[in-house]
Each structure stands twice: as structure tokens, then as C-alpha cells.
Amino acid sequence: MRLVSYHTRDHAGIGAMVDEWRFVSLARAAPDLPASLKDLLEAGPDALAEVAAAVKGRAPDFRFDQVTLDPVIPDPHAIWALALNFKMHIEETQLTTSAEYPQIFMRMPCSQVGHLEPLWCPDPRVAETFDYEGELAVVIGTPGRHIAPGDALAHVAGYACYNEGSVREFQGHNRQFGLGKNFERSGSFGPWLMTADEFGAPPRHTVVTRLNGVEKQHSSLEDMLFSVEQVIHYLSTGYLLRAGDVIVMGTPGALRPPAGYQPGPYDSKRVPGRTRMKPGDLCEVEITGLGTLRNPIIADPTRLG
Amino acid sequence: MRLVSYHTRDHAGIGAMVDEWRFVSLARAAPDLPASLKDLLEAGPDALAEVAAAVKGRAPDFRFDQVTLDPVIPDPHAIWALALNFKMHIEETQLTTSAEYPQIFMRMPCSQVGHLEPLWCPDPRVAETFDYEGELAVVIGTPGRHIAPGDALAHVAGYACYNEGSVREFQGHNRQFGLGKNFERSGSFGPWLMTADEFGAPPRHTVVTRLNGVEKQHSSLEDMLFSVEQVIHYLSTGYLLRAGDVIVMGTPGALRPPAGYQPGPYDSKRVPGRTRMKPGDLCEVEITGLGTLRNPIIADPTRLG
Numbered sequence: 001m002r003l004v005s006y007h008t009r010d011h012a013g014i015g016a017m018v019d020e021w022r023f024v025s026l027a028r029a030a031p032d033l034p035a036s037l038k039d040l041l042e043a044g045p046d047a048l049a050e051v052a053a054a055v056k057g058r059a060p061d062f063r064f065d066q067v068t069l070d071p072v073i074p075d076p077h078a079i080w081a082l083a084l085n086f087k088m089h090i091e092e093t094q095l096t097t098s099a100e101y102p103q104i105f106m107r108m109p110c111s112q113v114g115h116l117e118p119l120w121c122p123d124p125r126v127a128e129t130f131d132y133e134g135e136l137a138v139v140i141g142t143p144g145r146h147i148a149p150g151d152a153l154a155h156v157a158g159y160a161c162y163n164e165g166s167v168r169e170f171q172g173h174n175r176q177f178g179l180g181k182n183f184e185r186s187g188s189f190g191p192w193l194m195t196a197d198e199f200g201a202p203p204r205h206t207v208v209t210r211l212n213g214v215e216k217q218h219s220s221l222e223d224m225l226f227s228v229e230q231v232i233h234y235l236s237t238g239y240l241l242r243a244g245d246v247i248v249m250g251t252p253g254a255l256r257p258p259a260g261y262q263p264g265p266y267d268s269k270r271v272p273g274r275t276r277m278k279p280g281d282l283c284e285v286e287i288t289g290l291g292t293l294r295n296p297i298i299a300d301p302t303r304l305g
Numbered sequence: 306m307r308l309v310s311y312h313t314r315d316h317a318g319i320g321a322m323v324d325e326w327r328f329v330s331l332a333r334a335a336p337d338l339p340a341s342l343k344d345l346l347e348a349g350p351d352a353l354a355e356v357a358a359a360v361k362g363r364a365p366d367f368r369f370d371q372v373t374l375d376p377v378i379p380d381p382h383a384i385w386a387l388a389l390n391f392k393m394h395i396e397e398t399q400l401t402t403s404a405e406y407p408q409i410f411m412r413m414p415c416s417q418v419g420h421l422e423p424l425w426c427p428d429p430r431v432a433e434t435f436d437y438e439g440e441l442a443v444v445i446g447t448p449g450r451h452i453a454p455g456d457a458l459a460h461v462a463g464y465a466c467y468n469e470g471s472v473r474e475f476q477g478h479n480r481q482f483g484l485g486k487n488f489e490r491s492g493s494f495g496p497w498l499m500t501a502d503e504f505g506a507p508p509r510h511t512v513v514t515r516l517n518g519v520e521k522q523h524s525s526l527e528d529m530l531f532s533v534e535q536v537i538h539y540l541s542t543g544y545l546l547r548a549g550d551v552i553v554m555g556t557p558g559a560l561r562p563p564a565g566y567q568p569g570p571y572d573s574k575r576v577p578g579r580t581r582m583k584p585g586d587l588c589e590v591e592i593t594g595l596g597t598l599r600n601p602i603i604a605d606p607t608r609l610g
Contacts, residue, residue, distance in 0.1 A: 078413045083481060097479060104483030106411035108383045110547070126542050145489070146610035170543060174402060176388060176481060178409030183543040184450070237431050238475060238488040240607075242415070302545075305451035 001052055002192040002291070003158075005037050005070040005114065006062070012070070014040060015062065016051060017192055020291070022060035029061075030054035037193065038073050038244030041141050041157050048157075048195065069114035071189035072160045073139060077242045079107040080235060081135075081164060081181065085225050085250025092253045092271045102226040102234055107164070107248070111182040115190030115293055119165055120300040121279050122183060129268075130186070130277045130297075133164035133251035134209030134217050134285035136202060138228050139193055140245040145236050152232035155241060158193040159202070161285040161293035162248045163209075165277070184300070188285075189246070190293045199290060202228050207252065210284040211275055219252030221287075306357055307497040307596070308463075310342050310375040310419065311367070317375070319345060320367065321356060322497055325596070327365035334366075335359035342498065343378050343549030346446050346462050353462075353500065374419035376494035377465045378444060382547045384412040385540060386440075386469060386486065390530050390555025397558045397576045407531040407539055412469070412553070416487040420495030420598055424470055425605040426584050427488060434573075435491070435582045435602075438469035438556035439514030439522050439590035441507060443533050444498055445550040450541050457537035460546060463500040464507070466590040466598035467553045468493040468514075470582070489605070493590075494551070495598045504595060507533050512557065515589040516580055524557030526592075 002017035014037050015023030026033055026040075033047055033054075034040045040047055082104060084090045084097040097103050113119065121130045141157025165187040171180025199205075202221045209217035226234075231247055254273035257263075268274040277283055279299040286292040307322035319342050320328030331338055331345075338352055338359075339345045345352055387409060389395045389402040402408050418424065426435045446462025470492040476485025486492075504510075507526045514522035531539075536552055559578035562568075573579040582588055584604040591597040 077415050078487070080483070095480075101478035102483075103479035103481050105481040106413065106483070106487070108411065110382050110545075122543065145607045148610050167543065173406035174388075174408035175400075176408050176410040178385070178407075178411070179540060179543045182383070182411070184545055186543075235484060238427065238472065238484045238491075240415075240489050302450045305453050 001048070001195045001198060003037060004190070004192045005072055005074055006067040007070060008067050012036070016055040018060040022063050024055040024058045025061040026051060026054070029058055036074070038075060041139070041243040045141070064116060069116055069190060071109070071112045071114050072137070072193045073244045073246055075109055076244045076246045079109065079246045079248065081105055081107050081248040082226065082231065082250035083177070086219060086223050086252040087225065088219065088223070088253030089251055102231050105177045105181060107187060108182050111184065112187040112189045113185050113295070114188065115295070117188065117295060118185070118298040119163070119188060119277070119283070119295045120183070120185040121277060121297050122167055122300055123304060125304060127167045127169045129168040131166045131168055131274065132209050132211065132216065132277055132283050133166055134207050135162040135164050135251050136205070136207060136221055136249045136287060137162040137189060138247040138249065140241045141243055143240060143242050145240045147232055147236040147241070149229040149233040152229040153196065155232060156196045156228070157243070158195040159199045159287070159290060160189060160193050161191070161287050161290060163188040163283060163285045163293060163295060164248055164251060188293055188295045191291050194290050205290065206288045208286045210286070211277065212281055215255055216273065216275060217252050218255050223252065224249060306353070306500045306503060308342060309497045310377055310379055311372040312375060313372050317341070321360040323365040327368050329360040329363045330366040331356060331359070334363055341379070343380060346444070346548040350446070369421060374421055374495060376414070376417045376419050377442070377498045378549045378551055380414055381549045381551045384414065384551045384553065386410055386412050386553040387531065387536065387555035388482070391524060391528050391557040392530065393524065393528070393558030394556055407536050410482045410486060412492060413487050416489065417492040417494045418490050418600070419493065422493065422600060423490070423603040424468070424493060424582065424588065424600045425488070425490040426582055426602050427472055427605055428609060430609060432472045432474045434473040436471045436473055436579065437514050437516065437521065437582055437588050438471055439512050440467040440469050440556050441510070441512060441526055441554045441592060442467040442494060443552040443554065445546045446548055448545060448547050450545045452537055452541040452546070454534040454538040457534040458501065460537060461501045461533065462548070463498040464504045464592070464595060465494060465498050466496070466592050466595060468588060468590045468598060468600060469553055469556060493598055493600045496596050499595050510595065511593045513591045515591070516582065517586055520560055521578065521580060522557050523560055528557065529554060
């Protein structure tokens with residue numbers, strides 16, 4: 001099952017996808033169930049089974065162009081994000097990381113948007129390097145503390161694509177990433193939650209990032225240093241994982257550009273093959289077997305002071 | 306005015322303090338106003354003036370021992386926290402930090418509790434060093450982006466005390482603090498929000514941390530490297546500060562112990578004068594002219610897996 005969070009002028013709700021573009025509104029098909037995806041996950045697996053029964057065979061209520069898609073979970077208790085979780089990305093950044101413990105920072109809900117919504121590229125007077133990071137997002141279903149690695153996947157409700165958009169200058173201002181990972185509308189989370197039963201094992205999938213149709217990242221999720229199971233285990237030693245919590249698993253490195261490639265003004269000088277996002281671009285993060293998260297990039301419309 | 310967030314068995318709400326221990330319930334004195342402090346701040350300065358008028362001369366409805374006090378803002382959009390913002394703390398940790406940009410990380414709402422609520426000391430099999438960090442918390446009232454330093458204080462609704470409890474081993478597992486600053490119920494935020502008009506200029510105040518009645522930190526807020534104005538300006542370059550957002554301004558260093566002091570088993574070997582928190586302790590963070598945040602420490606009651 002694939003579930004979206006969306007809103008219209010008069011309501012916010014959950015949708016169950018019928019095809020790639022249309023969905024059944026749970027507000028109509030199952031009005032007694034919780035109206036937000038976090039609340040639905042909190043209600044447990046029986047509630048998901050009720051959704052499946054309620055939407056079976058129903059005609060779609062909305063197309064994507066009739067609504068605004070929200071981040072898959074608009075208001076999670078926590079968004080945990082991994083830095084340097086692919087060997088290729090560690091090599092290209094020339095940064096060190098612990099081999100024993102994952103490197104973790106936080107994103108705030110208000111730093112992200114849903115599928116098809118514009119990402120905001122910072123004003124060049126504020127920052128010049130706005131980078132995509134295609135990643136797998138894990139969404140927790142069953143809460144838990146002190147979860148053994150072998151039990152971890154039973155706590156996962158499903159998966160989604162994530163563009164962990166990063167403002168590099170701010171990320172590098174000091175030791176902690178802080179604001180550099182939390183610019184207003186700098187990341188995206190979608191297009192939908194694919195339930196774990198349908199997605200299967202994360203290592204069998206591949207993440208691909210495209211900028212204006214050109215592949216910029218392409219990596220098997222088998223190449224993650226810390227697996228979904230290990231990260232869930234680690235976080236649960238200190239924190240009660242809650243329904244709707246999000247874990248963003250880190251980004252792979254840049255694909256090497258083809259022979260003879262001439263870098264343009266938006267290409268990174270440090271990492272061959274990495275190109276910054278700018279207004280007018282379209283960025284896509286695809287996870288095979290899951291779907292593609294698409295976001296146009298626009299200039300941050302906020303007036304400078 | 307001093308405002309608390311609290312809940313009882315049957316309702317959650319806002320209280321206006323009458324003395325150090327008793328408050329008027331806004332659910333009774335002003336039932337038409339928003340029921341959460343974040344929503345009240347979102348309603349703007351007029352709503353605060355209405356509160357002041359509604360509670361004037363009223364007898365208290367509750368004592369602290371009749372309710373559970375919540376974190377001052379239980380559900381902020383964001384909690385920004387500063388690392389290494391006092392020279393003394395930089396020297397004792399022997400860590401470096403940028404002189405140009407503040408060092409910022411995030412805490413999650415669910416890592417904090419209110420005044421008088423127990424902080425959870427990790428099981429020693431999980432972690433052995435649970436440290437207090439007495440700090441000033443700044444609460445945003447008027448939203449804003451691209452705020453000039455000279456305008457920054459006009460965006461502040463008020464101030465509170467914060468114990469930015471830290472699990473040092475986890476903080477040091479890798480480059481980003483991550484989980485080490487976000488253990489379940491590891492920090493506290495209270496006792497109340499003192500409105501900015503009543504608190505006045507932050508540098509005139511002093512922060513004091515006591516463990517079991519013994520002073521462990523004592524520093525003028527004049528000694529912060531980055532002022533409240535500078536941090537608000539910095540954050541607002543990338544992020545729309547929202548009503549109820551929290552900025553925790555960093556902790557000073559440890560007071561040197563008196564001559565002849567014999568360190569005990571819970572004293573830091575690295576930083577003379579720093580003593581870890583353990584079950585049975587009482588930790589207090591006082592900010593002069595504001596009040597004292599008190600929390601007993603108990604063992605994390607969660608069963609290990």
C-alpha cells in the first residue's frame with residue numbers, strides 16, 4: 001500500500017494511491033479512521049488493515065494536481081538523519097567518521113516539503129551552495145526502546161524517498177551542522193509511504209538522484225555502512241522510537257561525470273560530478289520499486305532585511 | 306508576567322503565576338484564549354495583554370503539587386541549542402569553535418521535561434556520564450526572517466531556565482552530537498516563561514547550577530560569545546523563526562572546586578569541578594531575577610531489551 005499526506009483548501013488528510021497520480025481519500029473511504037498519517041500509524045497495524053479493506057476497488061477521489069502534497073509525515077516527533085553513511089560519500093568529502101557508531105544529526109519538520117512542491121534555493125547573498133542528497137527515509141510504525149537489531153524491521157511502517165537538501169556553507173560554519181541542514185523548505189519527503197510489506201528489504205533497492213534529467217547519484221542501498229536495523233537499534237538505546245518518526249539513511253557519493261565533461265559554474269570544484277541546485281532546476285530522487293520524488297527549485301521568495 | 310504550561314488528569318493548559326508556587330488557570334480566567342502557550346504566543350502581544358487583564362487580582366486555582374508541569378513550550382516547531390558559547394566552557398573542554406558563527410545543534414521536544422519532573426539518568430550499562438548544563442532559554446514571540454541584530458529582541462516573548470542534560474559518551478560517539486543531546490527525558494525547561502518586559506536585558510543576569518545544593522556553575526550571561534541578538538539574526542538568515550521556538554544559549558564552565566576538594570566517583574577526571582548527575586540527586590538551574598528550575602534525577606525506568 002502507498003499512502004500520501006495532502007491538503008486542499010478545506011481539509012488535510014491521507015490518501016491511498018490507486019496509480020502513480022491518483023488516490024482515494026480516506027476522509028471519504030474511511031472517515032472514522034485518524035485523519036493524519038502519524039495518528040494512523042499510532043493506531044497500529046489493524047488500522048492499516050482497515051485502510052486496505054476500505055479503499056479496495058474504490059475509484060480515486062483526487063489527482064495530484066488537485067491537491068498540495070505534504071511531507072509523508074508532516075509533523076513527526078523526530079527526524080533523525082545520518083551523515084557519511086556511504087563509503088563513496090566519505091571518500092569524496094575527505095571527512096572521517098566513526099566505524100563503530102553512526103553519525104547522526106536532526107532535521108526539523110519545517111525544513112521539508114512534499115512531492116512536487118518547490119524547494120527554496122537560498123538567495124546567493126545568503127549562500128551559494130544548495131546540494132541535493134538522495135536518501136532512503138524509514139518511517140517507524142511500532143514504538144520501541146532497546147530494540148535488538150534482529151527485531152528492528154518489525155518496528156518499520158514503511159519507506160519513502162528523501163531529498164536531504166543541504167546548504168553547504170552553513171553546514172560548514174562550525175562543527176555541528178545546525179542551520180545548514182535546516183533551511184526553510186530545503187528538503188523534501190515523498191512521494192508516498194510505501195508499506196514495508198510491499199517494499200521488502202532495503203538492501204535490494206537502489207537510490208538514484210537526477211538533476212534536470214541527468215543522473216548525479218546512483219547507488220545500491222547495500223552500500224550503507226550502517227543498516228536500517230543497526231540504526232534503529234542504536235537510536236533505541238537512548239530514545240523511545242515513536243510512530244511516525246523518520247530516519248533518513250544518508251546519501252551516496254556523486255557519479256563521476258563522463259569523459260570530457262566540462263564543469264559549469266554550478267559544479268562543485270571539490271567533488272567531480274556534483275552540481276548545485278539552482279532556481280529553475282528539477283530534482284528527482286528515485287528509489288527502485290518505490291517511486292520518484294520530484295521537486296522544482298525556486299528562489300527563496302523571502303525578502304532580505 | 307510568568308506563565309507555565311501544565312496538565313492535570315483532565316486538561317492541559319496555561320497558568321499565570323501568583324507567587325512562587327501557585328497560579329491562576331487561564332482555562333478558568335480566560336477560557337476564550339488559546340489553551341497552549343505556543344498558540345497564545347502565536348496570537349500576538351494583544352493576547353498576552355488580555356491574559357494580564359484577565360488574571361489581575363484573581364486568587365490562584367492550583368498549586369504546583371496539584372498538577373504536572375510541562376516544558377515551558379511543550380511542542381515548539383524547533384529547539385535550537387548552542388555549543389561552546391562561553392569561553393570558560395571552551396577552555397575546559399579543549400574543543401575549538403568558530404569565532405565567526407555560533408555552533409548550533411537541535412534538541413527534540415520529547416527530550417525535555419518540565420519543572421519538578423524527574424530527569425532520567427541512563428542505565429549505567431548504556432552510558433555512565435549524564436551531565437547538567439545550566440542555560441538561558443529564549444522563547445520567540447513575533448515570527449521573523451532576516452532579522453537585523455538591532456531588531457532581534459523585539460521578537461523575543463520571554464525567557465526561561467534550561468537544563469541541557471547531556472549523555473557525554475553518546476555525544477562523543479561521532480562528529481555530530483545527535484542522540485547524546487536527545488536522550489529520553491534528559492533535559493528540562495522551566496519553571497516558567499518570564500515575559501521579556503519583566504526579565505529585561507539578558508547580560509544583566511547570572512546563571513547558577515547547583516547539584517544537591519552545591520554550586521557547580523556560576524556565570525554572568527555577559528560572558529556569552531554570541532549574544533541573543535546575534536543568534537536570532539544568524540538563525541533568521543535561513544529559517545523563519547516561529548512563535549514558541551526555543552533557543553538555548555549554551556552553558557558556562559565548571560566552578561573550580563575549593564582547595565583540598567577530594568573528587569568522588571561521579572566527578573569528571575577531565576574537568577575539575579564537574580560532577581555527573583546520578584539517581585537520587587537534585588539538580589537546580591537558577592537564573593537571577595527569573596527563578597529556579599528544579600529536577601530530581603531518577604534511574605531510567607525502561608527495561609533493557
